[in-house]
Amino acid sequence: MSQIRPPSNLLYLFMKFLLPALLILLFSCSNDPATNTKSSSSTKIDSTSKALKEANPNVAFEVINQSDNSSNLKYDIYIKDTSKIKILNDYLINRYNPDKKLFLNINYFDNRKVAKTYFEKQFSESVSEGQKDKLFRNYIASYKYNPATGYDQLSFMHN
Secondary structure, three states: OOOOOOOOHHHHHHHHHHHHHHHHHHHHHHOOOOOOOOOOOEEEOOOOOHHHHHOOOOOOEEEEEEEEOOOEEEEEEEEOOHHHHHHHHHHHHHHHOOOOOOEEEEEEEOOHHHHHHHHHHHOOOOOOHHHHHHHHOOEEEEEEEEOOOOEEEEEEOOO
């Protein structure tokens, strides 16, 4: 009867440590959010329609809050016709960050009053969870662009 020999130390180390590490690295690179397409509730920004981005979107909107420092731009937008968010988003990207060198965050709301204080109230301990849930119903979508990673995503909060 032959005896089973234990694997050599080098082969054993490869199988136990290096192979799983290589597989993890391989799968993490293929799940890059900048290249990964999501479900229909999230939309990648299509850079091919430059004419659309440059044209006035003919969509009524109002900038409620804005903050910008040297590298971050943040806008809270009121839009009555939420079906036109994609058109407006393309326009605002070109208007506020045409060279895509800055971090850009655009939040879309269908209620002016909620847009003014939404984030303050969401992090306030004096606002009940029920009230926070009611406010969330008016938070329609969020766009984020990160120049360091290339992350470029418009996400809708409700289906």
